Amino acid sequence: MKVVIDEDKCVGAGQCVMAAAEVFDQRDEDGIVVLLDAAPPESRRAPVEDAAVRCPALAIEVLP
Structure with a gap:
């Protein structure tokens, strides 16, 4: 699995971090998503898709 983010679309809601904190984080200054793992293991598919x-x-x- 590969995860791709579009920082230009991100509104900093933080829903991704709540669903999969091991894959997503947010920048302190503006809340924009930070991808921690662009190729997470299959075992994390459900939370990443969520x-x-x-x-x-x-x-x-x-x-x-």
Whole structure:
């Protein structure tokens, strides 16, 4: 699995961090998403996909 984020779309809602803190974080200065692991293991697929669904700006894409 590969995770791609679009920082330009991110609105800093933090839903991704609440869903998958081991994969996503937020910058302190503006709350924009920080990708901690662009290729997380399959065991993290469910929370990563949940984060993508929760994102109000649709800034997260999960690829096979």
